[in-house]
Amino acid sequence: MPEMPEVETVRRTLIPLVKGKTIEKVILWYPKIVATDHEHFLTELPGKEIIDIDRYAKYLLIRLSDNLTIVSHLRMEGKYHLTTPNAPKDKHDHVEFIFTDGTALRYNDVRKFGRMQLILTGTEKQATAIGKLGPEPNSPEFSDQYFIASLKRKKKNIKNTLLDQKTVAGLGNIYVDETLWQSGIHPLSSANKIPADKVKELRRNINETITIATKERGTTVHTYLDANGQTGGYQKMLKVYGHAGEACSKCGTTLEKIKVSGRGTTFCPKCQVMYQ
Structure with a gap:
């Protein structure tokens, strides 16, 4: 399972690939990856810009315009990779974010354990399991x-x-x-x-x-x-x-x-x- 250093590395490598891009369409090949309402996920994301990507512990926080955040947990084997919409689909690709610039971000997960939640920015601790977590290493709270x-x-x-x-x-x-x-x-x-x-x-x-x-x-x-x-x-x-x-x-x-x-x-x- 990716731990804090791995998720932080994913965050750092994702930012230059997708920051500033606008989502045109979302495809859910395996809808269970999304733990919140599927239809809301599909209809709410088009037109939203990726503003930044934050992280807490093992969770990625993909910040979107209009005060929305995708909380993503990679679990055992989740991965993101940038591609194009017409690239052949791998059998383990489960979610695709198509951008207006002709590129696409795919989420790949062999075991299908990873999960995404679409929430209002700032409600991470109330709406997700982040609220049950302790402090991170190297934080002032971890004294x-x-x-x-x-x-x-x-x-x-x-x-x-x-x-x-x-x-x-x-x-x-x-x-x-x-x-x-x-x-x-x-x-x-x-x-x-x-x-x-x-x-x-x-x-x-x-x-x-x-x-x-x-x-x-x-x-x-x-x-x-x-x-x-x-x-x-x-x-x-x-x-x-x-x-x-x-x-x-x-x-x-x-x-x-x-x-x-x-x-x-x-x-x-x-x-x-x-x-x-």
């Missing part, structure tokens, strides 16, 4: 004090706590595994038992990892591509994710992989301390 207090209220394990998006938003399986390893915290540690100094270290590692991964244009380990069809670069820097059975680069112990609520989780049994 040491906030993180320590939040984890003290969590009885479940730290892996699930970081994945649920309510304590900190934008992390997924890749960056959770990496930052827990960097911080020396076992993924099954009880979140509320982790010492304050380790929580601070974890917060620093989350912020730094997200910053570096964004600079590297995200991580491609399966199918992630940006809006230009380019892969990320952070996969070359991964230390634990995808490296189960290999030697830990810190201590040489063989990295292990377990399932945590169905999610593959790689860790070092020596370096990462269990807090219970």
Whole structure:
């Protein structure tokens, strides 16, 4: 699933492709991608200009004229690419925005898990799941004090706590595994038992990892591509994710992989301390 660095990279690569373009027509080949009223989506968008593209956590916020926003979540394998209306349709192309300049933006999603919602700009937290999310990494709200207090209220394990998006938003399986390893915290540690100094270290590692991964244009380990069809670069820097059975680069112990609520989780049994 694209995580915060990948979605930010998609945002940055989409802007020069579509900003300032006016939508002429919308085609829904698979209407379920749109979670709001389909007819409203089809009839309201023609004539609207793409003003800008913002992001919160893993959500793209496509800003349109007349105070409208398309909230787009890529889920597992969603991708956008610029093409032309007469280009052959890929079997996984599900939504097409045709522009007045003769180009078209297509949304492609192998698993069909991605979703779009058309809402009034400014109502993101009221009208979508964004309102349930915690603060982003590197935001003023994601402070040491906030993180320590939040984890003290969590009885479940730290892996699930970081994945649920309510304590900190934008992390997924890749960056959770990496930052827990960097911080020396076992993924099954009880979140509320982790010492304050380790929580601070974890917060620093989350912020730094997200910053570096964004600079590297995200991580491609399966199918992630940006809006230009380019892969990320952070996969070359991964230390634990995808490296189960290999030697830990810190201590040489063989990295292990377990399932945590169905999610593959790689860790070092020596370096990462269990807090219970």
